[in-house]
Amino acid sequence: MALxxxxxxxxxxxxxxxxTDVSLTVEAGEVHALVGQNGAGKSTLVKCIxxxxxxxxxxxxxxxxxxxxxxxxxxxxxxxxxxxxxxQLLPWLSVAENILLGHMPTTASVIIDRREAxxxxxxxxxxxxxxxxxxxxxxxxxxxxxxxVAIAKALYRRAKLLILDEPTAALDASxxxxxxxxxxxxxxxxxxxxxxxxxxxxxxxxxxxxxVLRDGRVVTTQPAAELSQTEVVTLMAGRRIxxxxxxxxxxxxEELKQAAPLLEFQHVTAGALQDIDFSIHECExxxxxxxxxxxxxxxxxxxxxxxxxxxGQVLFExxxxxxxxxxxxxxxxxxxxxEDPSSEGLVPVLSLANNITLVDLPAITRFGVLxxxxxxxxxxxxxxxxxxxxSSVDTQVRNxxxxxxxxxxxxxxxxxxxxxxxxxxxxxxxxxxxxxxxHRIIRDLAAQGKAVLVISTDIRALLLFVDRIVALRVGRIxxxxxxxDTGYAEVLDLTVGSVGAEAS
Amino acid sequence: MKDDVVTKPAxxxxxxxxxxRPAPAPxxxxxxxxxxxxxxWPIAVIILVIVITSFRSNTYFSxxxxxxxxxxxxxxxxxxxxxxxxxxxxxxxxxxxxNMAFSSICTGLLFTQGGYPMWLCIAAGIGAAIGxxxxxxxxxxxxxxxxxxxxxxxxxxxxxxxxxxxxxxPVNNMGWLYSAFGGYLPSDPPFFGLPTVAMPFIxxxxxxxxxxxWSPVGRRAYAIGGNEEAAYLSGIPVRRTKIIxxxxxxxxxxxxxxxxxGNIDEASFNLAQNYELIGIAMAxxxxxxxxxxxxxxxxxxxxxxxxxVVANAxxxxxxxxxxxxMALGIIIVIAVMVTRAQR
Numbered sequence: 034m035a036l037x038x039x040x041x042x043x044x045x046x047x048x049x050x051x052x053t054d055v056s057l058t059v060e061a062g063e064v065h066a067l068v069g070q071n072g073a074g075k076s077t078l079v080k081c082i083x084x085x086x087x088x089x090x091x092x093x094x095x096x097x098x099x100x101x102x103x104x105x106x107x108x109x110x111x112x113x114x115x116x117x118x119x120x121q122l123l124p125w126l127s128v129a130e131n132i133l134l135g136h137m138p139t140t141a142s143v144i145i146d147r148r149e150a151x152x153x154x155x156x157x158x159x160x161x162x163x164x165x166x167x168x169x170x171x172x173x174x175x176x177x178x179x180x181x182v183a184i185a186k187a188l189y190r191r192a193k194l195l196i197l198d199e200p201t202a203a204l205d206a207s208x209x210x211x212x213x214x215x216x217x218x219x220x221x222x223x224x225x226x227x228x229x230x231x232x233x234x235x236x237x238x239x240x241x242x243x244x245v246l247r248d249g250r251v252v253t254t255q256p257a258a259e260l261s262q263t264e265v266v267t268l269m270a271g272r273r274i275x276x277x278x279x280x281x282x283x284x285x286x287e288e289l290k291q292a293a294p295l296l297e298f299q300h301v302t303a304g305a306l307q308d309i310d311f312s313i314h315e316c317e318x319x320x321x322x323x324x325x326x327x328x329x330x331x332x333x334x335x336x337x338x339x340x341x342x343x344x345g346q347v348l349f350e351x352x353x354x355x356x357x358x359x360x361x362x363x364x365x366x367x368x369x370x371x372e373d374p375s376s377e378g379l380v381p382v383l384s385l386a387n388n389i390t391l392v393d394l395p396a397i398t399r400f401g402v403l404x405x406x407x408x409x410x411x412x413x414x415x416x417x418x419x420x421x422x423x424s425s426v427d428t429q430v431r432n433x434x435x436x437x438x439x440x441x442x443x444x445x446x447x448x449x450x451x452x453x454x455x456x457x458x459x460x461x462x463x464x465x466x467x468x469x470x471x472h473r474i475i476r477d478l479a480a481q482g483k484a485v486l487v488i489s490t491d492i493r494a495l496l497l498f499v500d501r502i503v504a505l506r507v508g509r510i511x512x513x514x515x516x517x518d519t520g521y522a523e524v525l526d527l528t529v530g531s532v533g534a535e536a537s
Numbered sequence: 538m539k540d541d542v543v544t545k546p547a548x549x550x551x552x553x554x555x556x557x558r559p560a561p562a563p564x565x566x567x568x569x570x571x572x573x574x575x576x577x578w579p580i581a582v583i584i585l586v587i588v589i590t591s592f593r594s595n596t597y598f599s600x601x602x603x604x605x606x607x608x609x610x611x612x613x614x615x616x617x618x619x620x621x622x623x624x625x626x627x628x629x630x631x632x633x634x635x636n637m638a639f640s641s642i643c644t645g646l647l648f649t650q651g652g653y654p655m656w657l658c659i660a661a662g663i664g665a666a667i668g669x670x671x672x673x674x675x676x677x678x679x680x681x682x683x684x685x686x687x688x689x690x691x692x693x694x695x696x697x698x699x700x701x702x703x704x705x706x707p708v709n710n711m712g713w714l715y716s717a718f719g720g721y722l723p724s725d726p727p728f729f730g731l732p733t734v735a736m737p738f739i740x741x742x743x744x745x746x747x748x749x750x751w752s753p754v755g756r757r758a759y760a761i762g763g764n765e766e767a768a769y770l771s772g773i774p775v776r777r778t779k780i781i782x783x784x785x786x787x788x789x790x791x792x793x794x795x796x797x798x799g800n801i802d803e804a805s806f807n808l809a810q811n812y813e814l815i816g817i818a819m820a821x822x823x824x825x826x827x828x829x830x831x832x833x834x835x836x837x838x839x840x841x842x843x844x845x846v847v848a849n850a851x852x853x854x855x856x857x858x859x860x861x862x863m864a865l866g867i868i869i870v871i872a873v874m875v876t877r878a879q880r
Binding site: 449 | 752757768
């Protein structure tokens with residue numbers, strides 16, 4: 034008998050039929066991938082399984098027992114654990130205390146036996162080959178390590194089904210490998226994993242079976258071996274998808290090289306960066322990649338005036354340039370799109386129109402007064418130009434999907450009249466169709482004469498639309514090459530490096 | 538050509554995410570135009586209170602009482618507008634009551650002991666209040682220390698200073714400020730005999746509304762309150778904006794101090810105790826978020842009116858002022874819980 038059986042589950046919200054007759058089974062020890070575009074119903078289904086929502090009809094059977102009470106506590110007691118991107122760990126407690134929370138060993142049933150707790154935690158972590166010190170507070174761990182602790186915590190509670198929701202979103206290539214190894218260990222232990230991801234390569238590496246959701250319905254459930262990536266994408270989108278790598282260069286290569294670069298880094302040392310040299314021309318899209326901490330965001334920080342270059346200099350239009358803050362950088366024609374739209378890039382409670390004009394209030398100000406009519410018109414223009422899916426320009430941006438939020442950020446960049454755009458992870462957590470849209474918009478921007486710097490750990494995505502790719506490793510540039518004759522494996526290898534090469 | 542699977546719809550480039558939600562039935566609609574109907578609940582309660590009290594008391598629903606309510610809410614209303622602007626920017630000012638006392642004493646002492654012309658004393662009093670606001674703003678934007686604590690410190694300091702200045706005896710002569718704010722306007726149209734204290738209040742509400750809706754600095758306040766990091770990364774001068782907002786609060790505290798001191802012809806250290814707390818409560822009751830980004834002058838005005846109407850109705854229903862306090866306390870708690878439940 035299957036570990037989890039979802040039988041004809043439907044769920045309706047005011048105005049939306051989120052799930053319609055969804056059936057799904059997960060066997061013990063398997064990795065079952067759940068894929069679908071944003072809004073396909075993945076998170077609603079997960080919330081039903083984990084007891085956050087109760088289905089309108091249908092039922093969920095776990096471990097042979099029909100779930101009667103839909104409550105997160107109940108689901109956890111049964112052995113269902115969801116590991117969210119933002120984990121509910123207590124930052125000031127130690128790793129061991131977090132893992133054993135509520136089950137701390139005691140001496141004479143009064144005093145907490147910290148040594149015993151640490152021993153248990155250490156054993157558990159070692160069993161899954163996690164190199165984390167159980168005695169340090171969670172606040173001192175990196176986000177990926179916290180994710181591992183959350184998984185360990187679930188395992189300690191004898192979770193039989195782990196639901197991983199976009200677990201690799203914040204991870205770079207080497208950490209993804211570690212997570213995959215961990216998942217392998219779990220399966221060997223008989224733990225089932227329901228794996229939700231936008232990254233199909235991951236899904237195909239991991240999954241035994243794949244379920245595709247579209248518009249709240251199950252399109253298919255098949256063994257991964259019987260499906261191809263193209264098939265899955267087609268099923269997800271519900272229409273024929275074609276490979277889109279139409280990187281049309283705005284200017285011929287030669288002309289680009291002869292023109293003076295718009296922006297040039299000369300021997301820049303800042304943050305993780307060590308003695309960096311590279312340049313970018315108008316009409317060019319340059320991808321910068323490297324594992325987390327390799328220095329990608331330090332490039333953005335230096336350009337935007339969030340940190341200072343300790344040595345070397347940056348030339349902008351041939352003149353030395355040093356920014357003392359975002360306002361200064363924007364005035365000079367640079368704009369940075371931060372990594373996480375909802376926490377750094379946008380003001381969630383303000384409307385789409387308000388967010389776009391925030392970067393350039395003078396554009397809608399006449400004699401010291403904001404023209405709300407002009408603001409709406411301006412926003413409307415961007416909504417059409419970037420095909421932002423929204424009912425109105427007055428919609429609060431927190432009600433937009435991830436892809437549309439990213440587009441609002443691009444609209445801000447356009448409104449800032451920037452000549453150099455620095456985009457950080459512009460398509461993180463964005464669905465397939467919106468991702469292609471964003472790539473197209475970036476190419477359009479370059480065609481209009483802008484220089485676009487894309488900082489991302491998603492090498493495959495970068496290779497699809499950049500002209501040049503710059504690979505960073507521990508703060509140094511290890512390659513700067515045209516994207517056209519570069520393969521994914523080559524770049525990955527350069528950024529991750531062979532074992533032992535990182536210690537420098 | 539690469540081996541990656543990807544991503545572009547062959548036809549129909551419109552994104553799939555555009556799933557339009559069907560419009561709810563008209564009676565369920567929570568928005569009419571730009572107005573969120575749920576945010577208007579204080580108005581419903583105000584009308585309800587007025588209707589009930591009118592039935593219970595013959596003297597309640599009268600022009601005299603209306604003027605009464607209006608004059609009672611005026612000074613609180615001015616303070617509320619200032620706190621509303623600060624709350625929207627995720628700021629707060631607990632020194633307002635003390636600042637009002639300090640400002641009125643500056644004016645009163647300059648007038649009675651310095652013998653300067655009244656207009657100069659008023660300018661100095663309001664200037665002093667703006668100065669306090671500026672200091673609050675500079676301290677609050679210096680680093681991440683919370684304005685709650687900074688302005689609390691300012692409050693304690695100013696009460697000490699105000700008491701020191703007067704030797705705890707009130708200044709009992711506010712010159713022509715008393716004739717200006719102690720009475721009523723002519724009873725013919727267009728003034729209808731309104732209390733004079735209502736005039737600055739009405740002007741302040743209109744200015745606050747215009748400021749928050751149509752001024753760049755007002756917009757910056759919403760952005761900073763909604764997400765300070767994003768505002769900073771959008772090139773908003775966060776520090777300068779905060780300083781301006783606290784200075785505006787200082788200005789309004791100064792105006793409120795002149796109106797109140799004129800109204801009772803007295804300047805003293807306990808002129809306006811707890812006014813900042815009432816102002817914050819009124820703004821929040823009206824629907825301005827305590828932690829920034831949401832709210833507005835008209836919403837906060839709802840809170841002011843609700844507060845004044847209830848306080849007044851309780852008297853007419855024959856309860857003592859102790860019950861008044863209790864009722865107002867209950868309103869604050871319920872209002873905040875209702876507002877939270879909507880989110």
